[in-house]
Amino acid sequence: MSERSSLVRRMPWPExxxxxxxxxxxxxxxxxxxxxxxLDAQYEGRVAGYAYAREGHPNADVLARKIDQxxxxxxxxVLGSGMAAVAAVLMGLCKSGDHVLGGDQxxxxxxxxxxxxxxxxxxxxxxxxxxxxxxxxxAIRPETRLILLEVVSNPTLRVAxxxxxAALARARGIWLVIDxxxxxxxxxRPFEHGADIVIHSVTKILAGHSDATLGYVAARDEGLMTxxxxxxxxxxxxxxxxxxxxxxxxxYSFELRYDRAEANAEALAAHLAGLAGVTRVLYPxxxxxxxxxxxxxxxxxxxxxxxxxEIAGGRAAANRLTRAAPDIAFAPTLGDxxxxxxxxxxxxxxxxxxxxxxxxxxxxxFFRVSVGVEDVALLCREFExxxxxxxx
Numbered sequence: 001m002s003e004r005s006s007l008v009r010r011m012p013w014p015e016x017x018x019x020x021x022x023x024x025x026x027x028x029x030x031x032x033x034x035x036x037x038x039l040d041a042q043y044e045g046r047v048a049g050y051a052y053a054r055e056g057h058p059n060a061d062v063l064a065r066k067i068d069q070x071x072x073x074x075x076x077x078v079l080g081s082g083m084a085a086v087a088a089v090l091m092g093l094c095k096s097g098d099h100v101l102g103g104d105q106x107x108x109x110x111x112x113x114x115x116x117x118x119x120x121x122x123x124x125x126x127x128x129x130x131x132x133x134x135x136x137x138x139a140i141r142p143e144t145r146l147i148l149l150e151v152v153s154n155p156t157l158r159v160a161x162x163x164x165x166a167a168l169a170r171a172r173g174i175w176l177v178i179d180x181x182x183x184x185x186x187x188x189r190p191f192e193h194g195a196d197i198v199i200h201s202v203t204k205i206l207a208g209h210s211d212a213t214l215g216y217v218a219a220r221d222e223g224l225m226t227x228x229x230x231x232x233x234x235x236x237x238x239x240x241x242x243x244x245x246x247x248x249x250x251x252y253s254f255e256l257r258y259d260r261a262e263a264n265a266e267a268l269a270a271h272l273a274g275l276a277g278v279t280r281v282l283y284p285x286x287x288x289x290x291x292x293x294x295x296x297x298x299x300x301x302x303x304x305x306x307x308x309x310e311i312a313g314g315r316a317a318a319n320r321l322t323r324a325a326p327d328i329a330f331a332p333t334l335g336d337x338x339x340x341x342x343x344x345x346x347x348x349x350x351x352x353x354x355x356x357x358x359x360x361x362x363x364x365x366f367f368r369v370s371v372g373v374e375d376v377a378l379l380c381r382e383f384e385x386x387x388x389x390x391x392x
Contacts, residue, residue: 023059023062023245023248023249025059025241025242025245026057026058026059026241027241027242028053028057029052029053030051030052030053031049031050031051031052033049033051039051053238053241054233054236054238055233057241057244058241059239059241059242059244059245059248060077060078060239060241060244061078062244062248063078063202063214063216063244063247063248063251064076064077064078064216066248066251067185067200067202067206067216067218067251068218070185070186071180071185071189071190071191071198071218072185072189072191072192073191073198073218073219073220074218074222075218075219075222075225076216076217076218077216077217077218077225077228077229077232078202078214078215078216078239078244079214079215079216079217079232079237079238079239080213080214080215080237080238080239080240081201081203081213081214081215081237082107082179082181082199082200082201082202082203082204082214082215083109083110083113083201083215084215084232084237085199085200085201085215085216085217086109086110086113086148086179086199086215087113087237088217088228088229088231088232088235088237089146089148089177089197089199089217089228090113090118090123090146090148091121091231091235092227092228092229092230092231092232093145093146093175093224093227093228094118094123094145094146095122095123096121096122096123097122097123097143098123098124098143098144098145098146099123099124099125099126099141099143099144099145100114100118100123100124100125100126100144100145100146100147100148101125101126101127101128101136101139101140101141101144101146101147101148101174102114102125102126102127102128102147102148102149103127103128103129103130103148103149103150103153103160104127104128104129104130104360105130105150105153105154105155105156105158105360106127106148106149106150106153106154106179107150107154107179107181107348108154108344108347108348108349108350108351108352109348110148110179111127111349111351111352112351114127114148124141124143126139127139130149130153130158130160130161130165131158131159131160131161131290131291131294132161133161133164133165133168136161136164136165136168137168140168140172140174144172144174145174145175146174146175146176146177147165147169147174147175147176147177148177148179149162149165149176149177149178149179150178150179150181150182151178151180151182151183151188151190151298151299152182152183152284152295152304152306154182154348154368155306155308155342155344155348155349155362155366155368156282156308156360156361156362157282157283157284157289157306157307157308158290158291159284159289159291159294159295159298159299161294162178162190162193162194162298163193163194163297163298166193166194166195167194169194169196170194175196175197175224176194176195176196176197177195177196177197177198177199178190178195178197178198178199179199179200179201180198180199180200181199181200181201181204181205181335182304182306182334183299183302183304184200184205184206184254184258184304186254186255186258186259186302187258187262187299187302187304188298188299188302191220193298195220196219196220196221196224197217197218197219197220197224198216198217198218198219199215199216199217200215200216200217201214201215202214202215202216202247203215203333203335204333204334204335204370205254205257205258205261205305205334205335205370206247206250206251206254206335207243207246207247207250207251207335208250208253208254208257208335208336208337209246209250209336209337210331210333210335210336211246212240212242212243212244212246212247212250213240213243214239214240214243214244214247215237215239257337257373258305260373261305261371261372261373262302262303262304262305262371263376264305264339264371264372264373264374264376264379265283265303265304265305265306265307265369265371266283266285266303267376267380268307268369268371268376268379268380268383269281269282269283269286269303269307269309270286271380271383271384272307272309272383272387273286273288275383275384275387275388276387276388276391277311277312277313277317277387277388277390277391278309278310278311278387279310279311279312279365280309280310281307281308281309281310282307282308282309283303283306283307283308284299284303284304285299285301285302285303286303305335305370305371305372306334306368306369306370306371307368307369307371308366308367308368308369309366309367309369310363310365310366310367311365311367311387311390311391312365312391313365313390313391314363314364314365315345315364315365317365317390317391318343318364318365318367318390320389320390320392321367321386321387321389321390322341322343322386323389324385324386324389324390325341325382325383325385325386327382328340328341328379328382328383328386329341330342330343332347332348333370334368334370335370336370336372337372337373338372338373338374339369339370339371339372339374339379340369340370340372341367341368341369341370342367342368342369342370343366343367343368344357344362344366344367344368345357345362345363345364345366349362
């Protein structure tokens with residue numbers, strides 16, 4: 001064989017008596033096995049190994065095991081986005097004739113999946129207020145198979161009656177799925193409160209730097225993960241190894257970032273409440289929050305890193321506010337290391353229409369803040385100036 005033709009042959013990985021401290025990135029799409037018997041053993045679970053990255057790869061597994069530890073789970077799965085995790089659960093577990101009940105303030109794309117997509121496949125859906133246990137119970141049907149909730153809703157930060165709904169689900173044999181993106185395992189661990197399945201948009205504060213798009217799902221019952229995994233693999237919800245590597249690196253500072261952002265959020269909420277032109281401030285641990293008592297029971301003093309507020313003046317005032325705060329990223333995301341500001345009426349909940357948004361308490365002057373780790377005095381000054389400009 002000529003030297004030139006041998007260049008297409010793969011070189012073996014260098015052997016070493018030491019190991020890397022940082023997790024290596026493994027971008028390979030395919031993995032070679034020594035023979036068919038070994039490949040059979042891999043697919044049958046008798047030996048560990050990888051075959052094709054759509055079915056799993058090392059960086060995804062490293063990240064999944066790390067989030068498993070945080071959530072008190074085993075066998076969690078990392079997918080290409082938070083919505084991939086939501087879709088894999090709903091489509092992997094539900095069939096035509098089933099009914100899915102969701103909280104009425106889910107993330108906008110989760111609402112769209114419930115309202116537009118699942119019904120096309122014969123899965124009926126409905127929404128109910130998860131803060132009103134009687135209303136939620138009334139919405140359960142004999143064919144209800146699954147309940148999807150966020151502990152703290154997006155974007156109005158209402159706190160669901162998790163204890164009551166978990167008891168209903170358990171009594172009726174319904175799977176309870178909790179999207180724990182907002183609260184994170186630092187603030188709330190759903191499996192300890194009756195959840196059957198936990199979902200995350202890892203894109204947000206777990207990864208924490210707005211440079212990786214990923215999702216995560218884990219189930220209490222290992223048997224539930226099989227149809228979720230099969231649907232995800234079949235439909236190609238593969239996560240990027242590089243994004244998994246970035247998210248794993250982000251997790252090393254997660255607790256520090258979360259605690260600092262949470263302290264900043266509480267202080268910012270208090271400051272906003274005293275500003276002229278601010279008509280409403282929502283933060284779970286504030287005494288004026290509509291679910292304050294439930295938040296205290298579920299979350300203790302962990303109010304989280306999200307604050308929502310409303311200003312007078314509608315869309316014109318909203319435009320003036322964002323233009324007057326150029327150093328605060330106006331972006332439809334959350335969980336970045338820096339503070340970001342979003343306007344649900346023009347982003348996450350634009351598809352609902354004005355009347356439906358009004359029913360949820362989302363006006364043109366309503367903003368959601370994902371608070372970062374900046375100096376809180378700086379944040380307070382920036383928001384104070386921007387709100388003053390909005391009211392000029």
